[in-house]
Amino acid sequence: MAITDSARPQPVGCDLCPLHQFARLRKLGPDDLAFLAKFKIGEAWFEPGAPILQEGTPDGRLYTVLAGWAYRYKLLDDGRRQVLNFIMPGDLIGLQAATMDEMHHSVEALTPMRLCVFQRDRLWDFYKSLPSLAYDITWLSSRSEIILDETILTLGRRTATERVAHLLLHLYDRAAGVGLAAKDQVRLPFTQQLFADALGLSLVHTNKTLRRMHGDRLIRWVDGECEILDREELERIGHYDGRDVPPQPFI
Amino acid sequence: MAITDSARPQPVGCDLCPLHQFARLRKLGPDDLAFLAKFKIGEAWFEPGAPILQEGTPDGRLYTVLAGWAYRYKLLDDGRRQVLNFIMPGDLIGLQAATMDEMHHSVEALTPMRLCVFQRDRLWDFYKSLPSLAYDITWLSSRSEIILDETILTLGRRTATERVAHLLLHLYDRAAGVGLAAKDQVRLPFTQQLFADALGLSLVHTNKTLRRMHGDRLIRWVDGECEILDREELERIGHYDGRDVPPQPFI
DNA sequence: CGGGTTCTTGACTAGTTTCAAGCAAAGTGG
């Protein structure tokens, strides 16, 4: 599943971690970095469409995303798919398998991905030696809970238009937080089908909703490039509260 | 909001914690207990309907539920409500406010509740002194993530009947895990309105679905007492997988 | 006994899904 070796950047020491450039991410002290460097066992690359983790397997690798987008999802046995959330640089993947016995969801790459690989069975050492980073993991879990809660509210109580408005702003803000959005514009590396599966709507209805919002000059989504035309109105429609996604520490 | 002092059981030492009786909960060692006892600053009681935590406040108390049910929810500004999940004995309340600056959801009691109160600002000490319990907190977060993920799948992709079947089995199994369910029977301490708000459905449609399932001899829900009449069929309808909720450690 | 919940049911409406079909763009293979 990993891509060919050609053209890969070399793995870097944690002191040169590419995540450091993002202001929204918390800074690490030298002690943390030194320990982390020992905890890191390498890097992994995945191509778009590659399964990174799969539901039902005990596969317990633990990653931090250095670059690229992925999505976390679950399937019903008749094939219905629900996207749980989107994964961007700085996010942790696989903590569940590291603590529980097996994965309860799957993860698939949306773009070429570069991941930092940690040694899962040393997670426990990690907690003993570096309580500050253990605390950061708790922090990341809380942040992710906030996002999941918001998604539950969306799927349970927001209408189609509200869902689209909310999710687009959410994605834009998160992408902007890790330098992946230009002014009022994000590249969304997925199809409308996947977007529909994240909104809990059918593809057809999602498309019609997007077209209508396009007609209303709220957004412009062409060729995977999405532009926020009227942010204020979108926030109103989607009951969006920017407070939702605080900046994050990372591991 | 706390109830009167009369008829309250006395606060107990952690070695006598009532949660110990539940086999599904992990056992704690003597070191853990000794530290916890110092971390615990008392107990709190709430009556049904009492707000335990409120969205938007920095109120950062940290509780473990010793007895009683509650629910976690969010509101849209026009009043639409979505229940995020149900809270039962052994669950942690308020971790989010302990790590983030403010709450992003609210919690309200459904039954009389008895809570163990921890000193929030010592959470960090906690991580330093007792990595094994810090690890347990991570474990609890993962478990709760599994439940939230399943809820997202439910709200996004399950039909009304599937939702009811799934949620009832989920509640039954969790309640049974902490000794709150008799054979095929649970007391559900809430109205159909709240149940509807957990399912992401309207009250009327929820009621009609329940009546139909009653007619089909799948369940019997009378006066807040719910009986599982045909578990096998409910599992099939709700695409329910008991694997979803593993036993838990507690703090 | 009145007033307030909660549950229940019927009739109607609206939002969303399903079905179907066309089109454009990108990839495939001879």
Add this chain to the structure above:
DNA sequence: CCACTTTGCTTGAAACTAGTCAAGAACCCG
């Protein structure tokens, strides 16, 4: 380099699920 296929986007129409409105029954509480 050009059919041919595949994938993703778009649109209209029909079917259906779930929501809204309304009203009555049962129950509890003061």
